[in-house]
Amino acid sequence: MVAKFELNNEGVVVIIGSGASGGTLGTDLALAGIDTVILEAGPRVEIEDFVNDEWKSFSQIAWLDQRTTSGNWRVHKDFAGLPAWIVRAVGGTTIHWAGASLRFQDYEFKAKTHYGDVKGANLLDWPITLTEMEPWYDKAEDRMGVTRTNGIEGLPGNNNFKVLKAGADKLGYKECHTGRMAINSAPRHGRGGCQQIGFCFQGCKSGAKWSTLYAEIPKGEDSGHLEVRPNCHVMKIEHDDKGKVTAVVYADKDGKEQRQKARVVCVAGNSIESPRLLLNSASKLFPNGLANSSGMVGKNYMRHMTGSVYAIFEKPVHMYRGTTMAGIIRDEARHDPSRGFVGGYELETLSLGLPFMAAFLNPGGWGREFTSALDNYDKMAGLWIVGEDMPQEQNGVTLHKEVKDKNGLPVPNVHFDDHPNDIAMRTHAYKQGTALYESVGATAIYPTPPYPSTHNLGTNRMSEKPKDGVVNKWGQTHDIKNLFIADGSQFTTGGAENPTLTIVALATRQADTIRNMMSKGEL
Amino acid sequence: MRIIDKTPKVSRRNFLAGGGAAAALVISGSAVMCPVEAWGLDVKVLKPETMRTLIKLARDIYPHDRLGDRFYAIAMKGYDETGQKADAEAFVAKLDAKAKAVNGAAYANHPWEATRSELLRELQGDAFFQKVRGGLVTGLYNQPEIWPLFGYEGESAAKGGYINRGFGNIDWL
Numbered sequence: 001m002v003a004k005f006e007l008n009n010e011g012v013v014v015i016i017g018s019g020a021s022g023g024t025l026g027t028d029l030a031l032a033g034i035d036t037v038i039l040e041a042g043p044r045v046e047i048e049d050f051v052n053d054e055w056k057s058f059s060q061i062a063w064l065d066q067r068t069t070s071g072n073w074r075v076h077k078d079f080a081g082l083p084a085w086i087v088r089a090v091g092g093t094t095i096h097w098a099g100a101s102l103r104f105q106d107y108e109f110k111a112k113t114h115y116g117d118v119k120g121a122n123l124l125d126w127p128i129t130l131t132e133m134e135p136w137y138d139k140a141e142d143r144m145g146v147t148r149t150n151g152i153e154g155l156p157g158n159n160n161f162k163v164l165k166a167g168a169d170k171l172g173y174k175e176c177h178t179g180r181m182a183i184n185s186a187p188r189h190g191r192g193g194c195q196q197i198g199f200c201f202q203g204c205k206s207g208a209k210w211s212t213l214y215a216e217i218p219k220g221e222d223s224g225h226l227e228v229r230p231n232c233h234v235m236k237i238e239h240d241d242k243g244k245v246t247a248v249v250y251a252d253k254d255g256k257e258q259r260q261k262a263r264v265v266c267v268a269g270n271s272i273e274s275p276r277l278l279l280n281s282a283s284k285l286f287p288n289g290l291a292n293s294s295g296m297v298g299k300n301y302m303r304h305m306t307g308s309v310y311a312i313f314e315k316p317v318h319m320y321r322g323t324t325m326a327g328i329i330r331d332e333a334r335h336d337p338s339r340g341f342v343g344g345y346e347l348e349t350l351s352l353g354l355p356f357m358a359a360f361l362n363p364g365g366w367g368r369e370f371t372s373a374l375d376n377y378d379k380m381a382g383l384w385i386v387g388e389d390m391p392q393e394q395n396g397v398t399l400h401k402e403v404k405d406k407n408g409l410p411v412p413n414v415h416f417d418d419h420p421n422d423i424a425m426r427t428h429a430y431k432q433g434t435a436l437y438e439s440v441g442a443t444a445i446y447p448t449p450p451y452p453s454t455h456n457l458g459t460n461r462m463s464e465k466p467k468d469g470v471v472n473k474w475g476q477t478h479d480i481k482n483l484f485i486a487d488g489s490q491f492t493t494g495g496a497e498n499p500t501l502t503i504v505a506l507a508t509r510q511a512d513t514i515r516n517m518m519s520k521g522e523l
Numbered sequence: 524m525r526i527i528d529k530t531p532k533v534s535r536r537n538f539l540a541g542g543g544a545a546a547a548l549v550i551s552g553s554a555v556m557c558p559v560e561a562w563g564l565d566v567k568v569l570k571p572e573t574m575r576t577l578i579k580l581a582r583d584i585y586p587h588d589r590l591g592d593r594f595y596a597i598a599m600k601g602y603d604e605t606g607q608k609a610d611a612e613a614f615v616a617k618l619d620a621k622a623k624a625v626n627g628a629a630y631a632n633h634p635w636e637a638t639r640s641e642l643l644r645e646l647q648g649d650a651f652f653q654k655v656r657g658g659l660v661t662g663l664y665n666q667p668e669i670w671p672l673f674g675y676e677g678e679s680a681a682k683g684g685y686i687n688r689g690f691g692n693i694d695w696l
């Protein structure tokens with residue numbers, strides 16, 4: 001029984017975005033009996049609509065609204081209009097994601113304490129600890145079906161993993177396995193097991209990979225307390241003269257303006273749209289944008305220090321067969337400044353199909369050096385580097401002064417400069433990746449630059465004190481009691497781990513907080 | 524392990540001629556013809572010589588000896604349009620002028636790829652060059668017909684994924 005709520009229903013919780021955070025939060029609230037509306041900018045594309053074709057899938061579900069970029073990151077040069085690789089559809093980027101689900105480590109919640117003052121970095125400790133997060137991680141791992149937790153077996157290794165593992169053994173790495181993946185290694189919770197299809201980024205046709213689209217939202221809808229409205233792009237959050245939010249204004253599927261009243265608003269649009277929405281909601285009472293008394297809305301944007309290493313071998317690998325990212329080495333994910341940088345990084349298997357490889361291997365490259373890599377596509381193995389990058393105040397999302405979207409709102413500009421610590425870490429990781437593949441006989445190595453950001457973090461960061469950030473330890477904005485941020489923009493620092501498990505754990509915790517506050521009459 | 528057959532499915536004619544790559548392109552009336560690969564492209568707006576040079580240019584940007592000219596021709600035929608004509612003709616004229624200054628031969632007639640890429644390197648900042656290069660990334664590599672030639676198998680869900688088709692059968696480590 002799918003609910004349908006009136007626009008002037010003042011009692012509903014409104015969530016903006018249906019991805020990892022919004023989809024989880026909305027489902028949990030609904031299951032707790034709280035009437036919830038999720039407004040989602042994109043369409044509802046179901047499993048049977050997914051296509052095993054990289055560019056077709058990209059044009060089907062990626063966020064393609066105009067964005068601009070600046071800064072010294074290479075993405076600005078190669079993909080000036082595509083700072084991030086994000087989905088615009090019900091389920092959000094959990095349709096694209098690869099499923100790697102790792103907990104933050106203890107010290108990563110306290111980066112400032114452990115790393116000290118890093119020049120140019122705006123480090124801060126999270127106002128929460130790993131111990132506080134553990135029960136929420138437990139719940140998140142169980143609901144997502146993360147392998148190597150809750151007695152769930154690891155996925156079998158594919159060819160790309162076997163090459164990685166052989167190299168890891170040669171280099172003496174100790175912690176290398178097929179990952180903690182939110183992908184069923186065997187049928188569980190009504191979803192099937194992984195068929196090793198190999199198009200995890202294009203939407204999992206077997207449903208083995210966790211996505212809010214089919215693993216959460218339908219459960220919320222069945223409760224009768226959740227309505228998901230696709231093709232509804234939120235433009236503005238409104239408030240009353242006491243500074244409490246009261247409604248959101250959105251463009252519906254026909255481009256018509258609508259106003260949904262709300263008791264509580266939770267922003268879950270991912271780290272570019274969320275701050276953009278707060279900035280675009282500036283008013284007389286909040287001239288710098290909603291919840292922005294600290295001036296930190298849109299600042300401290302993080303995208304993880306990333307890069308890839310692809311290697312060619314004498315014999316075939318066929319890396320694209322099977323799970324895209326089921327392989328990890330964790331030995332470098334530690335804080336050991338003797339390596340020349342603070343924080344650490346993970347090495348994870350990654351493969352792209354031939355069309356995406358042509359676009360991302362060396363953007364702008366041409367000639368025989370470029371094509372000799374692709375000529376050996378079937379003999380290629382690859383890994384992705386994901387490490388902690390430094391929050392820097394000037395990195396972030398601002399409103400463009402001239403360019404407007406089709407609703408007449410300023411588009412976001414995403415500025416990013418690599419920090420010297422990011423560069424030192426990337427250099428180290430390229431060296432390790434190269435040594436790893438050479439140890440198993442690689443004949444050519446391609447250290448590949450970062451892709452448009454898949455992990456977008458930090459632009460509404462969590463802080464103990466209202467002057468340092470945008471939200472408190474519950475994701476509630478410091479300035480406005482009934483306005484919450486649910487997505488990865490809450491992250492105070494990024495850690496070395498892929499962020500989604502933490503995003504889901506925080507969203508689950510936030511649902512519980514909102515339920516408690518409501519029952520106590522605080523909201 | 525299960526290996527992909529990367530040989531193109533050849534017709535008798537290009538089998539006799541010894542494979543598809545770098546077969547001579549000839550001009551016949553308003554068409555660019557590839558007798559060896561047995562195809563012809565009727566050129567409507569551009570000079571046919573210009574189209575022939577563009578096909579050569581495409582190959583020089585992304586040279587794959589395993590690919591016949593037809594794949595490059597498919598990727599380039601969109602430039603045979605009124606809106607593209609001025610830029611395409613101007614770029615090819617520039618390229619030919621540079622090429623002729625070397626030893627009198629037009630760009631497409633320089634036999635060594637190394638010579639041609641050197642000329643291209645001088646023009647790589649040109650907007651038209653960048654447009655062609657950028658367009659080829661999808662125009663060439665997103666042709667499903669070329670995927671098997673690189674050992675990429677494309678769509679897999681309908682075939683049941685790789686769970687029983689060699690996702691982990693590497694045998695040389």
Ligand SMILES: Cc1cc2nc3c(=O)[nH]c(=O)nc-3n(C[C@H](O)[C@H](O)[C@H](O)COP(=O)(O)OP(=O)(O)OC[C@H]3O[C@@H](n4cnc5c(N)ncnc54)[C@H](O)[C@@H]3O)c2cc1C
Pocket residue numbers: 016017018019020021022039040041042085086087088089090091092093094096097098099100101102201232233234235268269270271273274277325453454455456487488489497498499500501503
């Ligand atoms: C290719 C790829 C692979 C990845 N692999 C991994 C991985 O292995 N492990 C991992 O941890 N993470 C991975 N990620 C990252 C992961 O997908 C994100 O961290 C996660 O989905 C973020 O959740 P979110 O809720 O913040 O945002 P999203 O999931 O992006 O959801 C945001 C939603 O909000 C909607 N929205 C935005 N603005 C508005 C608006 N104004 N009005 C209405 N709706 C709006 C969007 O359309 C979107 O649906 C990957 C990402 C990509 C692209």
Ligand code: SF4
Pocket residue numbers: 183193194195196197198199200201203204205206207208209322323324684
């Ligand atoms: S490899 Fe597994 S998780 Fe990935 S798309 Fe296929 S079935 Fe889904």
